[in-house]
Amino acid sequence: MARKPTLRDVSRAAGLSVYTVSRALSNGDGVSAASRELVLKVARELGYVPNRAAQELRKNTRSSVAVVTASTSNYYYIDLMKGIQRTLRLSDRTAIVADIAAEGVYTPELEDATIQDLIQSRTAGVIATLTLAPHNMKLLEDWDIPVVFVDSIPHESATRVPSITTDNFSASMKVGAHLGEHGYRDWLFLAYPARWSTRAERERGIRAAALKYGAGIEVIESENDVESAYATLTAYLDTPGRALPRAVIAGNNPMLHGALRVLHARGVRIPDDVAVVAFDEFAWAALLDPPLTVLNEDSETIGVIAAQTLTRIIDDQIKAELRGDPPTPAYRPEDRRELSSDLIIRRSCGC
Template identity: 70%
Template structure:
């Protein structure tokens, strides 16, 4: 059997954009009568039958925002969602979570499937917490779905796509300087995979600090989940000595490291100091309380939702005026947030 014709086939035959073809077949505004007739004739000749359910979805009022995460076990996302939901609520929109690394392991296949699902469900916009492929960003753009990145950079080719990030290099140098101030000269950096773009600058910063303060540094990599962090650090300690300080690159790495240290009865900070990235609600309640480099993920969620809301409202206004609802990004949509080292007792203070 031959493959069923698609909307993309109609677009190719007519030389018109998928946006124009979709609106023509859905009897929506912004398309001339001649164009509408050309599209309908091409669809008939190809044997393309519009999906009425999908057409109705395209007529929605842009009520659903998807937050793409990579393992919701990270408390960073929980606090970020608070900010997103609080900001979206007055607009009548809701946020749904799409986890593309539920067990901490990212796959391109799952990313592609998730993006397809978001297009089919006609999401109003996307907030992505890890770098998506350029293909995914461009496909969402073709369907007029704006994207805002948080805590990760967009693909290098997507220069105008909004992003809220931290200067992870400078932040890691600050962590290293604090460790050096205690006189620690033997550090271990427990890192997640480089698929998350923050990894590179966090590692680069801690390496720079170790050279600057003449400290010995080991870097070990785990998958981005608690169990993997636990197994990776356990295996390392089975074959090596205990470092004087551990820097855990995010919440799952902190959780895994704490399990290992607790099981082996290593005293924090007397035997090994511990610093983590990103604060969380129970960090001050640990014994000892955890020193963290915090970037206030709840406020980042607020900022991301505010940017996305403005873009979506502009799209709605464009549609009302008969113009294509292309996402309109602004230079101010690229932002840097300043981290804060919250000093507690786990570092030795």
């Protein structure tokens, strides 16, 4: 493997001191515009990439934020990241993504390793989409790394940590009310594991709506990926004597994808035979046949609010350090927010 160019290589090629090259690459003061342009040109030609982690250790500029996700196959995260990145750019910060359930299966070992890596790289802060283990929260706290949760809630021991979530109980009640108004009385909720904290309130809302409208409700659990959802629903429907439910509620995008594959493979007509409603809007939901009725959480707005909250906390830490005070994250009660959602009615529900 070819040797990677170093800062000293750029210095030699540019005919400037290592100090000047370092200042130019970090956009520091005391470097002329001509020298800065020369250094950037030489660095591009050599393929030199600054070691940002090492710079963070020396300068503590707090410029990189980690977004810890859990199964990026969920389209929810696409709009979430759009909101996060757009907001972080306003403060010249960047976001990196660490997926601790890439195949839809969570393991505590991967969570532990990920948190260790983030601490070693001195990430400025963390936006987490999955409830982190208490010992990992303690590690982040010990290193003064602030955390904001989205689409999940902190462990009960983390009483002050911010969270930006959807009111999932009310969201599920909206879904159930719509199915009830259609007169459907046999519902199936295809759910992801309870390790994802949104599951509990979504299921509670669906069950409450079923009770209110006199519907029967079955809940089946799948791992949080498309193939598992397909296999889980297939096994359920293959049970001898099992009839098709009148309505299927998919707990998220991977559950929806798996459910649609099963129904299409069996020639089930949507919504004539089975109505389908899903959580989380996605870009082409309206383009499917039939167009899908979905619960829209507006994850882009959630991402914006989470990034704004984290940015404020990090900026306050920098100010504290300049005053000579400890950079302990300063959380506020209003940093815990629960947002409303909208049911987007299309045709898959029978409308």
